[in-house]
Amino acid sequence: MEQRRLGGSGLSISRLGLGTMTWGRDTDQHDAREQLVAFAEAGGTLLDTAASYGNGESERLIGALLDSAVPRADLVVATKAGISRASGQRVVDVSRKALLDQLDDSLDRLDLDYVDLWQVHTWSDAVPLEETLGALEHAVTSGRARYVGVSNYSGWQTAAASVRQRLTAGSQAPLVSTQVEYSLLQRGIEREVLPAADRLGLGLLAWSPLGRGVLTGKYRSGTPADSRAATTHFAPFVDPYLDGRSAKIVEAVCTAADGLDALPLEVALAWVRDRPGVTAAVVGARTATQLRDILAADDLALPLEIRAALDEVSAIATGYPESR
Incomplete structure (x- = not known):
């Protein structure tokens, strides 16, 4: 699998990342082990998790698998902090x-001395930006994180954080990445986030590149009983993309897949993976079989005419001040 530099840093990661949001809840240790081994055998290196995934169960499961399933040295381990669900409610x-406490807890669960990439999971107006960035700086200087980034920041938030960190005297922890949702069904980051990341030298990690599973085509004729949309905890996550606009885009993806003798998910993933500015697309699967289908997309390069057709059918409205 192709390895790409993460932003302006010297860190190389695979152009597909393995997301673990379902690990420890919908994905058990057996399936997680199979996924991790298959991912590493395909040349994948970026393993992405978060302190809030499964209330820490995702990290705990990863900690049990590192070295026993895949050598830790072969992976770039990334986690996030800033969101907690321990109380049953989402708390930012x-x-x-809070950030440094979560980092210490993450390292305990992962059974690691440091993570390769530590990310602030989301923005909050309740805390001064310099305090949040100071936690990132301390994580690097104390040896608990090698690189730092942000996640789910808007364009102006991304720019504000990156510039402030760069201008901080003696800073040893410049932001190297931003992780945001990006797919044929969600192209909002093209208005401001992508241009900001490009100008500031941040690598972009695209989460949910398969449109929360909708771009696989599995929902074309209803909601399968074994799908995420059929579960109480994931239905609200998937439902926004079960609308008319999304259906039109899914049909275009399926038509392209038929013409290329490929799976719809391969087409959708290849589109995101090779978009300008994207360093890696972070994919998640419930089973190892699903992941192997996803990894097959690494061999697919979309013809220019198909890419252009998908660009057109999924285009988002832009105007002042993005387009002038």
Whole structure:
């Protein structure tokens, strides 16, 4: 699998990343092991998780598999902090105390001394930006993280954080990445986030590149009983993309897939993976069989005419001030 530099840093990661949001809840240790081995055998290196995934169960499962399934040295381990669901409710806290406490807990669960990439999971107006960035700086200087980034930041938030960190005297922890949702069904980042990341030298990690599973085509005739949309905890996550506009895009993807003798997910993933500015597309699967289908997309390069047709059918409206 092709390895790409993450932004302006010297860190190389695979152009497909393995997401683990379902690990420890919908994906058990057996399936997780199979996924991790298959991913590594395909040349994948970026393993992405978060402190909030399964209330820490995802990280705990990864910790049990590192070295026993795949050598830790062969992976780029990335996690996030700033969101907690321990109380049953989503709580955002990006204060220095909360972030560094979560990092320590993450390292304990992962059974690691450091992570390769540590990311602030989301923005919060409740905490001064310099305090949040100070936590990232401390994580690097204390040896608990090698690189740092942000996630789910808007364009202006991305620019504000990156520029402030660069201008901080003596900073040893410049932001190297931003992780945001990006797919044929969600192209909103093209308005401001992508241009900001490009100008500031940040690598872009695209989460949910398969449109929360909808771009696989599995929902064309209803909701399968074994799908995410059929579960109470994931239905609200998938439902926004089960609309008329999304259906039109899914049909275009399926038509392209038929013409290329490929799976719809291969077409959708190849589109995101090779978009300008994207360093890696972070994919998640419930089973190892699903992941192997996803990894097959690494061999697919979309013809220019198909890429152009998909660009057109999924185009988002832009105007002032993005387009002038």
